[in-house]
Amino acid sequence: MGTMLLIVGLVAIAGALVTIVIAASSGAGQTTGVARSLELIEKTINQREVSKSDLPAMERLVAPVLARTRAIASKLSPTGTQEGLTRRLDLAGNPGTWTAERIMGGKGAGLLIGAVLGLVFGGFSPKGLLIALGAAAAGFYLPDLLLMNAGQKRQEELRLGLADALDMLTVCVEAGQGFDAALMQVAKATSGPISGEFARVLSEIQIGKSRGEAFSSLASRTTVAEAKTFVSALVQADRLGLPIGSVLREQSNQMRLVRRQRAEEKAQKVPVKILFPMLLCIFPALFIVIIGPGAIRIVDTFSGGGL
Numbered sequence: 001m002g003t004m005l006l007i008v009g010l011v012a013i014a015g016a017l018v019t020i021v022i023a024a025s026s027g028a029g030q031t032t033g034v035a036r037s038l039e040l041i042e043k044t045i046n047q048r049e050v051s052k053s054d055l056p057a058m059e060r061l062v063a064p065v066l067a068r069t070r071a072i073a074s075k076l077s078p079t080g081t082q083e084g085l086t087r088r089l090d091l092a093g094n095p096g097t098w099t100a101e102r103i104m105g106g107k108g109a110g111l112l113i114g115a116v117l118g119l120v121f122g123g124f125s126p127k128g129l130l131i132a133l134g135a136a137a138a139g140f141y142l143p144d145l146l147l148m149n150a151g152q153k154r155q156e157e158l159r160l161g162l163a164d165a166l167d168m169l170t171v172c173v174e175a176g177q178g179f180d181a182a183l184m185q186v187a188k189a190t191s192g193p194i195s196g197e198f199a200r201v202l203s204e205i206q207i208g209k210s211r212g213e214a215f216s217s218l219a220s221r222t223t224v225a226e227a228k229t230f231v232s233a234l235v236q237a238d239r240l241g242l243p244i245g246s247v248l249r250e251q252s253n254q255m256r257l258v259r260r261q262r263a264e265e266k267a268q269k270v271p272v273k274i275l276f277p278m279l280l281c282i283f284p285a286l287f288i289v290i291i292g293p294g295a296i297r298i299v300d301t302f303s304g305g306g307l
Helices: 002-027 033-042 057-076 081-091 100-122 126-174 179-189 193-206 211-220 225-240 244-302
Strands: none
Touching: 057 100, 081 100, 081 126, 100 126, 126 179, 126 193, 126 225, 126 244, 179 193, 193 211, 211 225, 225 244
């Protein structure tokens, strides 16, 4: 009995020694204390270290595919395409799910999908290869067209809302509000792209940018000529120390004039635009209704049906 207890005690001591050795070897070379805390703070999280169950389905399924197709699109695109996409994203208002990387991935995916669909419907023949080539090119440039369309729509909405926003900004400044407070009031009271742009300008001012730099950034994110003129006048007034209220009043009047001139220009283009639809769609129908019965009677008369 005593021998058995001695053997059990020796085994327990040996197991404890092995556990201590393993713990010491596994902890060797690792920092502890404050150094360990600093290391954890400075460490960047790798996406591969995150559990797959913690990632959304889009990241787990689509992101790896887009990463591969992005590499294909990058090889087929000229230098500077990424910067151009970033610029067009700024014009489109940087939609939440749109990034330059995802658009490049979409271009590559469209290329592959278009080529496969072209081969499926056209077959493995010279005609099918031409169809596949055309479908691949269409799929490759489709994200660019969608992004350009979104940018043009947003810039048009910004142009339409700029005059009203500038009127409100002028009234707020002339009523005694500070320029930043008036800018915040306009951003809250208005809607659309101009509200977002004014809110972004105000945020940039609050984080340390000068007023001129913040409005210059606004001018770089738009193609609207009136917005660029307004920003230029505002930056000059800020540099020269001119009264902001008078500058805003003059810009508001000028913008109203430009808006009225643009409306008159569009009204003058209406007769030319409706000419071809009238010739191709309305006039043939009128001719059929007016001349049709007479033509039928003439045909009947000369064919002997009216005798």
